[in-house]
Amino acid sequence: VGYGLLSAEDLARMAKKGPVQQSRKFLAVPFVALDSPSEASEFSNPEVVIGLTIMAYRLSGLRMSDLKAFLSSLIDDMNQETGPHKTRKTCLRYNAFIEAGGGHVRGTDWPEGKGPTAVESQTAAGNDNELLSDEAPSVLDHIWPLF
Numbered sequence: 001v002g003y004g005l006l007s008a009e010d011l012a013r014m015a016k017k018g019p020v021q022q023s024r025k026f027l028a029v030p031f032v033a034l035d036s037p038s039e040a041s042e043f044s045n046p047e048v049v050i051g052l053t054i055m056a057y058r059l060s061g062l063r064m065s066d067l068k069a070f071l072s073s074l075i076d077d078m079n080q081e082t083g084p085h086k087t088r089k090t091c092l093r094y095n096a097f098i099e100a101g102g103g104h105v106r107g108t109d110w111p112e113g114k115g116p117t118a119v120e121s122q123t124a125a126g127n128d129n130e131l132l133s134d135e136a137p138s139v140l141d142h143i144w145p146l147f
Contacts, residue, residue: 004028005056008065026066028052067143098143 078090
């Protein structure tokens, strides 16, 4: 059985024909041939859907649209939290993701055993929404490989 995630091109092509179901945007779908997703079919067993979706994300990684949605959600959560920036739950979660990917967030302490030789991720200055705009792809290009 061929399966995978729909690419941005696949989603755009399907959107021209009509609305695309949310489940097809984020879950693995069957492929009828190499790089040809099925137009309407979906896996019927929820356990199969979950398992193949996990494997598809492990093989292909997050799509840029997934990363933007994830960062947008983190920014919304961060804006609702109070307290010092460095101690907010969402900030700590973001830092953990970046460090797990081999990066480092400026302004935080280096993990034990790591130092200035570790890859340092760039951060956006100014408005948080600038990070997700199409004019700031260079910032996302540094973060995306870490996920």
